[in-house]
Each structure stands twice: as C-alpha cells, then as structure tokens.
Amino acid sequence: MRITDIKATTVTVPLEAPLRHSNGAHWGRFVRTVVQVFTDEGIVGLGEMGGGGESAEAAFAGLKTYLVGHDPYRLEELRFKIANPTASLYNNRTQLLAAIEFACLDIIGKHLGRPVYDLIGGKIRDTVSFASYLFFRLPNEHTGEGEVRTPEQLVQHARELREKYGFRVHKLKGGVFDPDYELACYLALADAFPNDRLRYDPNAALSVEDAIRFGRAIEHVNNDYYEDPTFGLNGNRRVREMVRLPIATNTFVVNFEQLAANILNPAIDVILLDTTFWGGIRPCLKAAAVCETFQQSIAVHSSGELGIQLATMLHLGAVLPNLTFAADAHYHHLQDDVIQGGKLQYVDGAIEVPAEPGLGVALDPDKLQQYAELYRELGGYPYDRDPARPTWFPLVPNTRWATPDDTNN
C-alpha cells in the first residue's frame, strides 16, 4: 500500500463560551486542521492538528514530496523522514508528524479490519474517564450566556457538568485572576464536591513563591495533582520541595530529552501525555513505558480536540496499564463536531473507546464543509490575547491578573 495524496482542511467549530487561560483565551471557537491521507488501495486515513489556515494547509501540502509513495505501515521511517530530531532544530514538524501518524494508524487499522487499540497492545479498558476541565469563561458573544467569573458561577457550572456528563474529577484552569481569588474559587469547588477529586492548572503563570503559597493552601483537599504551577523544571522542582502535592506537567516534559532530565533530577511526578505535542500516539506509548519503568505517573493531556484527535486520546487511554488518572478533554465545551453521528457521548464521566476499524470515527462531509466555511468567514484568533483585555499581555511569572469585575481592561 502506498500514500497517494494528502489534503488538509481548516475548520472552526463554536464553543459554548470563550475559555480564558493564563496567556489569553480561546475566542469562542476552536480552529483545527483536519487531515485526510489517501492511499492507492482506496483507504483514507484521518488526522487532526491544532490551529490552521493557509500556513497549516501549506505545511501539509509541503509534505507531499516526502509522503507520496510511502507505505503507511512504515511508521518509524516516517518519523525520520519528516521529523528527524536534528533537522527539527531548523524545521520542527512534530505536530505535523502527529497528524500524519494518526492518519497512518487509521489506514493500517482499516486495512486490517482492527481498531487502533489492537495495533498498539490491545485495550485493557473499554472506556476512558475524563475530568470536567473547568475554565473561567467570558459570556457567549451571541447569547450572553455561559460566563464563569465568580466562585458561585464556577460551582454552578461544575454542578451542571457533573449532572450532565457524570464527571467526578474537576480540573480548574487558572492563571487568569489573582492567585488568592483563584484559591477561593478552588476551595469553593472542594467544599461543594468533597468526595470528588480536583486538580489546579495555572499554566505556569505563578511565581515560585506564589505557587508554594497556593500549593500549601490546598494540601488538605482531595487533589489529584498540582499542574504546571510555575515555569520550568527548576521552578517546579523548587515548588515540589516545599509543597506536599504531586506536581504534574504538560509543558516542561514534552519530549524524551526532557523526560530523561526529569528522571535524572526529578521535578515532576505526573507527566501528561499529549498525542500532538509528543508527535503521535506511539511516542506517547514509548514515554508511558519509560514512566512505568521509573514509576513516574502519567495522565492524558488535551490540547483542544475535535472527534479525530479525541479518538487518538481514547485509543491511547485504552491501552495504558499505568493510567490511573482521569484524562483531560476540552471536548464538552464544543457545540458540535465534524464526525459522523455528532459528538461522542459521555456516560458516567467516561467515553467509550471506538471499536470500528482504525480510529473508529468517520468524517461527516457536510459538517466538514460547514465548519470550513465558518473558518473562511471568521478566520483565526490570537490564542495569546484576551478579547476582554485587548491591550493586555502577561509576564512570566505573571503579576498582571484580570480582575473579577474586569475593571483593568
């Protein structure tokens, strides 16, 4: 079997409301690139990458000379063809490789008539559990609904998600407001749901000292872990020395060099594996095996996903013996998806791993067209800007917090 063509389509799919984070916001929609890899046997594989537009579509088109004629089974060769680790210094294609790897695994699975989890060790669980992934949100610009700004709104939002989807783990994405205000919000969640588990992630916005102070103030609640409290391996190592909480990251251990550094001189306890950041499902499996060897813990990270990428997270989560934490997903914030049958469904806070051949999801051509047109209409948005504060940008560590009444716009 040989690859014959690649097609990349940028789409934008609306969110319930804009999601705020330490660098800015997701402005009421996700922009994603859907990748189709065609073969001479008529099998089409699906991939997905974050972001999009002309540059992303051109980047995938530029891979044709590398990929046309390539056998999709030869995944290790693929890695060196398009993401050679030393050539990557000049031209880092890790995220492109990830999308192509997803598509090749999808092709192989369809060719063999087996789901991807059967190609990577076989599933040891039928469903993958997810955390609620709570954000501070701006109101939906059309309906005015969906705002999350106060502790009361946050608890109410968590309660609605808990009832609708069955989540029993709640992750608060912080780094937006002053740490003392976010501490009050986090403790309000702990009070409201004393038997659920919690995690806090300010995207490395806090100073080491603020991170220590915040961490000590939450030691008594039911935490899974404390995620990227401050910047860098050394900063987090200082926090870890002073706080009795497992430290997690999806930011400072995203490749094998960093994983080795963290094992030799530990700063992080829980590595969040991201099928895009690490360059595919298979590098995440390799990293998980290294973590298993050294008794480092793992979880599954979400960098924002539609159903194709979500499927990669489900197949990964299905086969990892050492996955003891609920996975993250932004998915429930989306209003729709580009896959046939609409959004995958949560039951008791978990999603069933697709059992159809390949990734087990199929494109809905009408939805793909609809959201490609919406992208052409709306264009992209700057991830590192907050629409509520047009002239603002953060420092690292940050001190320029939003105020709950937005008086510092």
Ligand SMILES: [Mg+2]
């Ligand atoms: Mg994170």
